[in-house]
Amino acid sequence: MTRIVAGESAVPKRKRAIEAALAIVLVFLIAAGAVVASSISRNTAAEASIPAPTPAAELKLGYFGNLTHAPALVGVKQGIFARHLGNTKLSTETFNAGPAAIEALNAGAIDAAYIGPNPAINSFVKSEGESVSVIAGAAAGGAQLVVRPEITSAADLKGKTLASPQLGGTQDVALRAWLGSQGYKTNVDGSGDVSINPTENAQTLKLFQDGKLDGAWLPEPWASRLVLQAGAKVLVDEKDLWDGSLSGKAGEFPTTILIVNKKFAAAHPDTVKALLRGHVESVAWLNGAPAAEKTSVINGALQESAGAALPADVLDRALQTVVFTVDPLAGTYPKLLEDGVKAGTTKQADITGLFDLRALNEVTGTAERASAAGLGQD
Template sequence: MSGHQQDRATIRITAGGPEPRRRRAWEIGLAVALAAAIIGTAAAAFSATGSPAPRSSRQAAGTPAAELRLGYFGNVTHAPALVGVQQGLLAGSLKENGGTVLETQVFNAGPAAIEALNAGAIDAAYIGPNPAINSFVQSGGESVAVIAGATAGGAQLVVRPGITSPAQLKGTVLATPQLGGTQDVALRAWLKSQGLAVTPDGGGDVAINPTENAQTLKLFQDGKLDGAWLPEPWASRLVLQAGATVLVDEKDLWDGSLAGKPGQFTTTVLIVSRKFAAEHPQSVDALLQGHVAAVDWLNEASAGAKASAVNAGLKAAAGAELPGEVIGRALQNIEFTPDPLAGTFPKLLRDGVEAGVAKPADLAGLFELGTLNRVLSGTPGRALAGAAGLGTD
């Protein structure tokens, strides 16, 4: 990421944990702490780098917003955002349907984006399902609503060669993008299902160090990590650029009973601040029109055109494109869909509770899919999204 983009991005790197069991874990903590000192915490970035501040006033309720501030990640799993921003599909729809200006901000992981949204620094975000659930639960349903899906699939546990079974993970050091994020919860839940104990502070049979993705790649290459549960393109980067092997492909853990299709699980959804949605429903409608257009473009484009467009978005968001083999492998592991697969969310919450990073809660009201389905119904015969009894559709 370039210096300018670091100024605009909010990136939180967490390096918690008790006294490490071995020197390698200590080295990881030191490396991550140094990185955090360089780029700062999310809160510091908002206050000191010129990132958007909360609005002091808004237009009258029911009118299009003057601007819509959108957060997303420089990951392939955020391809609808990458393409929607890069090709002007999101900005164009907002401008044509109310004159709203699109402002964007790049994040590294979900909890940091949620912090920005709750602070009023952004209005909507592409994000993993678990941070969306956590925000909804912690606010008593007042903070955010899931208004669409974006991607499904595209997450793997990749490890150093020689690790071929769960039992061999005991005593190892693994990474996830951020504590409480979607991949972090998936790893913790899977380890528990394999009889391996972990704790939110990094203890247990396996040390889990929440680490920024680019730092994870470097630490793995340096032999200071045994593996990581990562979204694309980072899983592909560790496999193709660092010699990792796939121990678990998350799609193999979903039998289709909750999503309607074997191997399908939610990776990225589109959420909006409930306050913003209440004040500017026309702008949410326009955002969803651009979002659906971006998803459709990705599903209709050739493999080459898709890779080129996503790479252009990655370069703009994260400062660099990916090698052809990496972007190709990553895109093969992902499905683009406006359906948020609401039926999978109760399991995601249960996994977070069992992992110790979430609390039991009622998810009723999390989904507001009426506007999405109005957009989707504009194409005859198109399947609509269901809220699975957890909101409106």
Template sequence: MSHDRHTPRTVRITAAGSKPRRRRGWDIAVALLFCAAIAGSGAAALSAAGNGAGEPADSAASSAAELRLGYFGNVTHAPALVGVRQGLLAEALEQGTGTTLSTQVFNAGPAAIEALNAGAIDAAYLGPNPAINSFVQSRGESVAVIAGATSGGAQLVVRPGIRDAAQLKGKVLATPQLGGTQDVALRSYLASHSLAATPDGGGDVTINPTENAQTLKLFQDGKLDGAWLPEPWASRLVLQAGAEVLVDEADLWDGTLAGKPGQFTTTVLVVSRKYAADHPGTVEALLRGHVAAIDWLNAAAPAERAEAVNASLKEAAGAELPRDVIDRALRNIEFTPDPLAGTFPRLLEDGVESGLTKPADLAGLFDLRALNQVLAEEPGHSRIGAAKLGTE
């Protein structure tokens, strides 16, 4: 895939099927300069809203003129990819509250959270650990998880000949970004096998947080021994660079914290608490489009789903994937609006043990009220619980 997939871009969509047009990106950079000040604003409004993501509402007063959404050019973000390209998100927003959708493509969760906390975007698809980190660091004032998106689709892939964890000692591995979901997962796995890896790159195993396209090239050039990656990057290293799977993360989840064995959260949908408190109707409309995208992905025939996701990747990231790569990637993941809230305490614990976050109480992280209202109106869906970590 093209390297420029990781250059942030913004697309404004006014209605389903309309042609995207680029926005100027300087406001993103300016907002980031004032991250600390902006991230702390609106706390009083959130307290008045009960520290939740806001009650679902149909009032025009609760709608926003614009919703700025972040997501990644990864297969694990297929609900966002397909939802944007097919106009499902824009249509739901336009019909629900007359809100315009604009989008920003990111490489990894910490960067998306930084933009969200800076007020540069309003909602984002990202991994659970960046959402946890933001919630903990802001003492619950920054974001709320309002839905799940994807379960599964992350693997530790390595050079042939590496058969067990002990052989990773002295090796150099990569993850998409320090503090991201795969970064925490790798550090936790190493610690469980008595291998140290410090955030500054020291320890028994060197971990170099690296942009995904660079990881593929470095692995092909023999400069990396492996990487813990989301799809489609794990599949790309296996099928295009000769890597082998040492750990499928699905094998590390036995089902006691989720609905069934192998389920673990890869992607969730989060929203700024201030934005949600100010515009609950817009958040509900976003969720309608989100559920529609998930339903489409789950109902589509495998070939149709692969074609749609690939076309969406080309639009978001600049290039399609080979058919064998997209097929392998999609086989490894499940699309679900359930954020699997019961898994989050373990994710927090893994982050604490890795030295990348602080111990905290996650109560209030989830606000699934609007999601459950949407699901109640859609056939084939059940109510989703927050595992006593928020409202539902």
């Protein structure tokens, strides 16, 4: 044991204490450094094990044989998508309505889809934000409630039977929300003050002609077909229900948008951006092509996807009701969600994160920048 005699300096003792403390700190730093190095090594190895994003070998795209899906019709028919996708193979599948397309998207049968906003919202809500991202708008407007000529007001609809393309689809939700605003109760099983029978568009036309339906809320060109080919009249033009306070554009509401499976987008961002380049070009073509050429291309595409071309008067009328735009009009989505909740086809939820418009805005540039309205990234 060290003994300090009276009068001996305390400096050596303090020096030894400081040296001991420094030794302890040095040991701690060496140990900490080893831990950090090990952590960095593990993280580096983990990152190295994650495949780098690459272009997809194939892009499976879904859309409908509707005029409101004309950006898809034109992009496929004119070879615009194929040109931008390069070595990525383009495969396509057509659907009648959004819920069926969402089911295919979630099952991996397709990777991206042109679709109405309400099925996209519903998928996002059910998956707690994991399923899809809205990456662009495609069409606004172009949906109407058309009815038999003897029906002159909402009051005449009690006890009547109406159709929509599919339960939970955008037109189905719009119809149920509007009927609710008129004091009618509807149920998803078809019962209520007004019966709603979700029906494929082509069958709706035939059933209306046969007197088995009193009306339908339809996208174009089906609304125009019932008016011009079956004697229906317009009771509600949906554009009259949107004053522009949510979209910033009076009369405009989203009818068709472009969505992508989130896992596919994360794995193949370059392929998604190539699809968007094709989409933006298709929309520009629709807004700039001579009328005769536009009519010819759209009709040719409808012939291939829907099985029949349209009479000139039907296509002309339908085109007057639709606006082609890459803006998804994100500000309208809280109301679309609210309408779905009231219709009983979705549940109340936070839809923040639904939009990812970064790639779209890179493609279009700042002059046409689309806003996510606080519901995602732009």
